[in-house]
Amino acid sequence: MRMKLKIALGFALCAVAITAHAEKIALVGATAINPADGKVMPNATVVINGDKIEHVSMGKQDAAALGKQIDCVGKFILPGYIDTHVHFFQSGDLFTRPDGADLNAVRPYKEEVAWIKSHLDDTFARYIRCGITSVVDVGGPFWNFEVRKRANATAKAPRVAVAGPLISSVSREKLDLGDPPIVKIDTAEQAREFVRKLTEQKPDVVKIWYIVDKDHAVESFRPIVRATIEESHAHNIRVAVHATELETARAAVEEGADVLVHSVIDKPVDEAFVKL
Incomplete structure (x- = not known):
């Protein structure tokens, strides 16, 4: 079975499907929303390593640790x-x-x-x-x-x-x-x-x-x-x-x-x- 990670993105809750691989990907600059606790994180960076979300943080990050970066400014990130x-x-x-x-x-x-x-x-x-x-x-x-x-x-x-x-x-x-x-x-x-x-x-x-x-x-x-x-x-x-x-x-x-x-x-x- 091919592992997949899906993240809902955008004002219209468009989704991006990312097939698991070794590449590290960072979604940068979006507003991340955690419906479990209602926490809203502006200017967030979500780092995905393979098929796992490695961490979510706010503010400026060390670019060298982010891997491939995807600009998500003006968008929202939340669980599918x-x-x-x-x-x-x-x-x-x-x-x-x-x-x-x-x-x-x-x-x-x-x-x-x-x-x-x-x-x-x-x-x-x-x-x-x-x-x-x-x-x-x-x-x-x-x-x-x-x-x-x-x-x-x-x-x-x-x-x-x-x-x-x-x-x-x-x-x-x-x-x-x-x-x-x-x-x-x-x-x-x-x-x-x-x-x-x-x-x-x-x-x-x-x-x-x-x-x-x-x-x-x-x-x-x-x-x-x-x-x-x-x-x-x-x-x-x-x-x-x-x-x-x-x-x-x-x-x-x-x-x-x-x-x-x-x-x-x-x-x-x-x-x-x-x-x-």
């Missing part, structure tokens, strides 16, 4: 942003979710997915241009793992963490082109088997799509949630859950979910939920 909820299999256009709005007659979904795959490098670069240096894909087809591999080999790319297909209480056949992003699981043992299959790809997270409606009650899917979380934790993998109702969110947290990827939207949360 992290987008913790993306889906690489979705482009964001009208044709990307035929299960919600089926526009296959206008643009076949197969062509949509092919376009997404062929434009991954541009997608990576757009994240960097926006100052986003790390992203988490919380569910998609098995080719998600190829996206992570490609990002790791691309200089102008964010750090990518991925989940595989969503373990779901419902199916979405219109998204299935042979490598479905959402897989309906019917039993606890199926859930455990699927998690074990996912572990072969070393996912950064396992995702549950906890969908309830008149045909899918909260409690009916709960044993599968429990089995998924238990098996994932047995392999030291965290579990993220889509649970937008108070009772699904409550069940997910009670079963040991590590992350809820959305807020509860159907009713105000209660004190008991807050204390979980």
Whole structure:
């Protein structure tokens, strides 16, 4: 894996991707901002040695110790942003979710997915241009793992963490082109088997799509949630859950979910939920 360092630069938070090498680089004259403590450092110098930030200081520096200097006067330096909820299999256009709005007659979904795959490098670069240096894909087809591999080999790319297909209480056949992003699981043992299959790809997270409606009650899917979380934790993998109702969110947290990827939207949360 090629090591990369990303630093967000500029009024518009443009990003510079620097592939790790032996050369020492100094970003000179910018205003550095540390969001951890709110400290603002005018006329700062950030010295990067290989893939490490060696030090950050203010004022005049010994030029001989700075290596290659990049003039950053009038710009800002701050840590890159992290987008913790993306889906690489979705482009964001009208044709990307035929299960919600089926526009296959206008643009076949197969062509949509092919376009997404062929434009991954541009997608990576757009994240960097926006100052986003790390992203988490919380569910998609098995080719998600190829996206992570490609990002790791691309200089102008964010750090990518991925989940595989969503373990779901419902199916979405219109998204299935042979490598479905959402897989309906019917039993606890199926859930455990699927998690074990996912572990072969070393996912950064396992995702549950906890969908309830008149045909899918909260409690009916709960044993599968429990089995998924238990098996994932047995392999030291965290579990993220889509649970937008108070009772699904409550069940997910009670079963040991590590992350809820959305807020509860159907009713105000209660004190008991807050204390979980």
